[in-house]
Amino acid sequence: MKQVNRPSDDPLKVSKILDLKNEIKQNQQYKTTISDSIDFTNVQDSALDSMTSSLQRIYTLTQQAANGTYSTDDRQAIKTEIMSEVETMVDSLNTNFGGRYIFGGQASSEKPFSVNKENGGFELVFNNPAGAPNGNVMKVIGRGVMVELQTDGAKLFNASTDGEGNVQNLNALFSDLFQALDSDDTEALGGRLLTGVDKAMNNTVNQRTNIGAIQNRLIAARDRNEAEYLNLETTRSNTEDIDLAETFMKYSMQMVSYQASLKMGTRILQTNILDYVR
């Protein structure tokens, strides 16, 4: 039940209605984007949670291996376990949500991390496609408002910088760790390698904090979006929909005048002089 059916009923009102409808449609589209993004960051958060647990386990194992009482065989067993933990970690990092890899950057259909076991070795590889632009994916959540989802796997791979400012990636760290385990280098195990794993954990926690912050921003955006939707719908309804009570009252009054004029009309028309002339 609308107040206007054609532009000529009230042209300016129709103009306003068209604009409002357009805004409402856009608002709903942003809502979908925001929901998707919130789900995405949730998945990212769980993946990083799993990665942190793996790194924690690796830290404990490294600490154990640094103990002088362990034998070479014990250290080999630890090495195997650490390798398996790394593979678990890679699986988490390679999580795919809705068709895209959560840490794949803009090349989101390609698996970012892999383990290369050729020639009996163990290499953690981060696939950085050549020429890929900014690693983060942009989502538009409002008019002129964009949010960057942290999807760049490189930030997780480049775990720390050493004293000279050189970047130490996870592969280098683990290669170093395996070498130390093979050579029973307890000093390195208890010293720089432990620090290295610790730094990797810190990095992961930092990334997780970033993602948490982004999620908070998205949740606030969702609330804003809902409030805006409510406002737009109310304005649209006030402009477009009829006030049923008022319209019905007007109709009743018109009906009364109509019936009155009909009655009077027939009375007047029927009277003429021929009734009175014999």
Place this chain on the structure above:
Amino acid sequence: MSGLFGTLNTATKGLNAQQTALQTIGHNVANANTTGYTRQRVTMQADLAQSVAGVGQIGTGVRIGNIDRVSDQYVNTQLRDAHSTTEKHKALSDIIGQLEATFNEPSDTGLSNQISEVFNAWTYLASNPEQASARTMLVQTTETFTDTLHHMANSMDSLHKDTLNELDKSAFDANSTLKQLKNLNHQIWQASVRGFTPNDLLDQQDRLLTDLAGKVDITVERDRFNRVSVDVAGTNVLDSSSRKELAVVTKEENGTFYLSNGDSVEGPEGENLIGKVIVKNEDGSATFINPQKGSMKGTQDALEVLSDMQSDLNEFAFSFATAVNLIHSNGREYDNGGVDFFNNGELTKENAALTIRVSESLRKNPENVVSGKDLNNTFSGDGSRAQAISGLQHQNLSLNSESWAFNQDSMKIEGSGVGSTLFSRYNSMVTEMGIVKQQEDNMLDTQSALMHLLTQRRESISGVDINEEVVDMIKYSSAFQANSRVLQTISDMLDTLINRTGV
């Protein structure tokens, strides 16, 4: 002649006069419901008196002076003019009403909804560039949008043709009315020359003049024989000796303009003559006239509004396609794999709304739609180009698409100066049309009230009032009875004289 026979004559004259008066009343009452009928009234005069020596002047009875039409020419002219104006507004309002039906706003199936859907599809693609379904949906939504544009352009085209035909038909009707008026002129002249007032013919003349006034504004002049001379929009088309015809320019081919019957016509250089009305002169030349009132003027105005709307829609479609094409093809970088989204870039402004379509290569293979910075979609998660296209809905673009410059880095259209967004341009079209119709409807309401007033005035002067006619009937029938009484008395007197006097 005095004497009893003279008096008999007086009584007879009286009877005849009352009888004629009753006949006229009967005519009036019979035509009480005839449209355009003007009531007639008998004027009686006392006959010439006779002078009798020593007595003075003795009256000789009654004589019918005239049978008059009770009409006020001034009110009739006013009514005609008002009718002209009313028909003008009605014609324009009707046609714009049909145009509104084509637009079908505000509704869920109108073009404004389609525009929102298309931009939303781009936004969705920007957020989900890895999905093949996002691309398919985009192409489908855009196809629906272009289909709606085609439909609207076609409807407006048909409406334009139909309106032109209407105009032509009005001219044809006006010509046949003029022909009837000419015949009537002759008949009226024949009667008037003998000293009679052809009342019913004059009524018919008024009716025809009102009809004509409904089509086009006219000025009427009467000569002493009540023949009319008609000027249409300042040019004479009918007078006592000749009649000219009206015609409408309906076609244009290769720069020459044609009437509906195929004759070519020449007019002022450089102007679009379609829809203009001409008067055909005897020597074959044409005089262009500009009606100011009447349904022909209303229809001409409607044609103008229609043409404007058509070109606005074309411009809108052209701007939309050009903007999307610019961004999608990265500033027309065809060598590097850039592809135009619409019509492979071959769209022209004149028929944009009718011919706009998604490029064939994209229709067949939606996966070729470019969503990211790289024209070959190398990075499947990059939705930045789709984002730029979606951002068009908030960007003010100037009308002159030639002045648009494309910045390949930011993927934005620049240098567009002052302008409005694509959506608001469509919105203005709809609003403008609505305002025109609303104005016409308001004028129509005002005019209707005026027409009502004037019609009542005319009816009070020229219409048949049953009560008045019945009273007159009583008057005349009493007079008839009294006259027959006189006749009876004279007859008795004569009888006495002839049969009972003398031997």
